[in-house]
Amino acid sequence: MPTKYVQVKGYATQIYYRGKTTLPDVIPDFSRGRTIALIHGAGSNGHTFHRQVEALGEKHSPVALDLPGHGRSSGVEGLTTVGDYADFIAAWLDTLKIKSAVILGHSMGGAIAMEFALRHPARVDALVLSSTAAKFNVTQERIDALRAVSMGRTTQAFNTDGYSPKTIKDNFDVVREGWMEQIKTDPRVRYGDIVACSKVDLREAIAKIDQPALVLAGKDDQGTTVDDAELIVSRIKGAKLEVIADAGHYSTREQPAQFNAAVQQFVDGLK
Amino acid sequence: MSLKHKTAIVGAYEHPARFAPDKTAFQIAAESLRGALDDAGLTIKDVDGIASSGMAGGMGIISLCDYLNLQPNYIDSTSVGGASFLFHVAHAAAAVNAGLCNVCAVVFGSTVASRPAGGMGAGGADPCDQYEVPFGVTTVNAYAMIAQRHMHDYGTTPEQLAEIAVTMRLHASMNPAAKYREPITIDDVLKSRYIATPLHLLDCCIISDGGGCVLVTSEERARSMKKKPVYLLGAGETARHTSAGHRDFLELAAYQSGKLAFERAGVTHKDIDMAMIYDSFTITVLTQLENLGFCKRGEGGAFVQGGRLRFDGELPLNTDGGGLSSCHPMMRGMFLLIEATRQLRGECGARQVKDCKTALCHGTGGALGTRHSGATLVLGTE
Numbered sequence: 001m002p003t004k005y006v007q008v009k010g011y012a013t014q015i016y017y018r019g020k021t022t023l024p025d026v027i028p029d030f031s032r033g034r035t036i037a038l039i040h041g042a043g044s045n046g047h048t049f050h051r052q053v054e055a056l057g058e059k060h061s062p063v064a065l066d067l068p069g070h071g072r073s074s075g076v077e078g079l080t081t082v083g084d085y086a087d088f089i090a091a092w093l094d095t096l097k098i099k100s101a102v103i104l105g106h107s108m109g110g111a112i113a114m115e116f117a118l119r120h121p122a123r124v125d126a127l128v129l130s131s132t133a134a135k136f137n138v139t140q141e142r143i144d145a146l147r148a149v150s151m152g153r154t155t156q157a158f159n160t161d162g163y164s165p166k167t168i169k170d171n172f173d174v175v176r177e178g179w180m181e182q183i184k185t186d187p188r189v190r191y192g193d194i195v196a197c198s199k200v201d202l203r204e205a206i207a208k209i210d211q212p213a214l215v216l217a218g219k220d221d222q223g224t225t226v227d228d229a230e231l232i233v234s235r236i237k238g239a240k241l242e243v244i245a246d247a248g249h250y251s252t253r254e255q256p257a258q259f260n261a262a263v264q265q266f267v268d269g270l271k
Numbered sequence: 272m273s274l275k276h277k278t279a280i281v282g283a284y285e286h287p288a289r290f291a292p293d294k295t296a297f298q299i300a301a302e303s304l305r306g307a308l309d310d311a312g313l314t315i316k317d318v319d320g321i322a323s324s325g326m327a328g329g330m331g332i333i334s335l336c337d338y339l340n341l342q343p344n345y346i347d348s349t350s351v352g353g354a355s356f357l358f359h360v361a362h363a364a365a366a367v368n369a370g371l372c373n374v375c376a377v378v379f380g381s382t383v384a385s386r387p388a389g390g391m392g393a394g395g396a397d398p399c400d401q402y403e404v405p406f407g408v409t410t411v412n413a414y415a416m417i418a419q420r421h422m423h424d425y426g427t428t429p430e431q432l433a434e435i436a437v438t439m440r441l442h443a444s445m446n447p448a449a450k451y452r453e454p455i456t457i458d459d460v461l462k463s464r465y466i467a468t469p470l471h472l473l474d475c476c477i478i479s480d481g482g483g484c485v486l487v488t489s490e491e492r493a494r495s496m497k498k499k500p501v502y503l504l505g506a507g508e509t510a511r512h513t514s515a516g517h518r519d520f521l522e523l524a525a526y527q528s529g530k531l532a533f534e535r536a537g538v539t540h541k542d543i544d545m546a547m548i549y550d551s552f553t554i555t556v557l558t559q560l561e562n563l564g565f566c567k568r569g570e571g572g573a574f575v576q577g578g579r580l581r582f583d584g585e586l587p588l589n590t591d592g593g594g595l596s597s598c599h600p601m602m603r604g605m606f607l608l609i610e611a612t613r614q615l616r617g618e619c620g621a622r623q624v625k626d627c628k629t630a631l632c633h634g635t636g637g638a639l640g641t642r643h644s645g646a647t648l649v650l651g652t653e
Contacts, residue, residue: 005292012291012293069290074292075290151455152463152464153464
């Protein structure tokens with residue numbers, strides 16, 4: 001999976017794609033099939049989509065990014081609202097000379113994708129919303145805990161939160177992988193993301209979205225639940241729900257075959 | 272022969288990056304050099320001396336000359352840890368004064384935060400380390416040992432050390448380029464986890480990317496530059512080590528280098544309007560203040576309390592937020608020089624020290640508790 005830096009709004013932004021590498025300042029080729037822009041979740045980074053970029057890249061042109069302050073992109077702080085991230089995505093697509101794309105967002109990235117569709121509807125071919133919600137259930141306890149980590153008051157203990165019991169039992173490597181991915185981002189940025197998520201309420205607004213939408217939910221996800229997914233489906237006209245068994249919040253790596261097949265089928269079927 | 276008032280810093284630039292995974296250390300250094308040249312109103316053609324350290328290994332300065340396409344008449348890569356750049360300015364002053372070069376660029380760039388190269392322990396290249404590392408000596412616990420000693424001998428408290436970190440963060444909150452800007456309290460410091468007792472996380476410097484450059488030239492040339500010159504009034508340098516086992520751990524290089532610098536500058540402590548003192552850890556500041564003679568040995572704890580080190584206090588210290596909150600790409604010396612220059616020029620906005628005419632910079636390199644270098648510079652507008 002080639003990576004590259006592009007300059008977006010003054011941030012050196014790391015991108016992940018599939019295909020030929022190019023010289024500095026030369027945008028890679030995104031003309032194969034549909035362009036699919038992948039937006040990661042809170043405190044995460046674009047590399048977490050490596051299984052999707054590989055699989056979807058067979059027929060299409062997926063491209064993921066590290067949002068400002070995340071992973072290997074520059075900026076010591078993240079942006080402060082999901083709306084700001086949505087506008088950043090617009091600037092990112094400008095830089096990549098992508099007029100419109102299928103926007104796939106995971107968790108906070110899903111909220112960014114919905115906000116993006118509301119702010120920049122002409123740039124959305126379709127939406128894929130994974131493990132996300134129109135209003136996140138973020139407890140004050142979780143915010144306080146991350147703040148304590150960001151202030152150095154406490155260490156962040158390894159845990160298996162968010163994973164399906166089956167993943168923990170049979171596929172512990174992806175839990176470890178997820179842990180290693182999230183520690184690539186400064187705790188302050190992760191804290192900022194959680195605060196940004198806590199302010200999201202798109203329940204009314206998303207009724208205005210009229211692009212095709214696929215909503216994916218892990219059956220065992222306790223954070224962004226199947227109920228949350230059903231609410232989105234009920235609000236966006238024509239949206240389709242796909243519940244993935246034996247997956248928690250991270251179906252992209254817990255059940256990649258099912259996840260990728262569902263997205264592939266949806267994207268292939270777009271008119 | 273005195274160097275007092277013979278040379279000046281005429282350009283200074285602090286690179287704004289704190290996390291730059293897309294840049295190389297040389298790139299940051301080159302951008303910093305360009306910034307300093309713009310600041311002075313000079314061009315790269317005017318630069319005929321170069322000094323640097325900490326980039327690309329022992330002979331890295333040759334590669335840096337290659338990268339910048341410079342064929343300088345004077346090269347200094349004195350490598351004595353984070354204080355190196357203070358040594359470079361003192362040496363550059365002597366070189367300019369002796370006619371070895373006209374304009375010397377002291378330059379640095381680092382990507383240590385975005386591309387950490389390896390362990391953070393005491394460097395493996397130092398032949399002395401082989402006798403200490405097996406017993407667990409690392410940089411942070413060598414400093415912690417000094418703090419422990421100071422507390423044992425003089426009753427210095429964790430609250431006193433914490434006030435230093437709190438003051439640095441207050442200053443960082445007024446510096447838009449600082450990495451950590453959210454104010455903290457003494458309680459925050461004491462509640463942050465221990466890294467090496469008695470040092471908490473917030474007693475320790477941050478790790479950032481960064482870089483900077485200062486330009487040194489003659490007093491005569493300095494008068495025709497874009498901004499008002501910051502003259503070098505006096506400098507001193509030395510090292511402290513295990514002294515064949517007869518070591519007084521609380522006597523630092525600062526004790527000797529400070530005396531030399533004050534004598535050579537012909538100033539006293541009362542003349543110092545602000546100080547930039549290497550803050551790798553809170554204890555580093557406290558012990559250096561004692562050794563530089565701002566207070567008596569053992570009295571540092573009380574000295575740093577009561578807001579004395581605030582930008583509006585009696586001895587404004589590290590007004591940019593220091594290595595504890597603003598910028599510390601493993602080697603901090605460069606930023607001592609840049610902020611002192613900005614303060615003496617009156618460019619610091621909200622955190623500007625009133626009537627700032629004379630500043631002291633002191634840097635420590637290596638590790639207190641094992642082997643370290645120290646250099647003191649006195650800078651002034653007159």
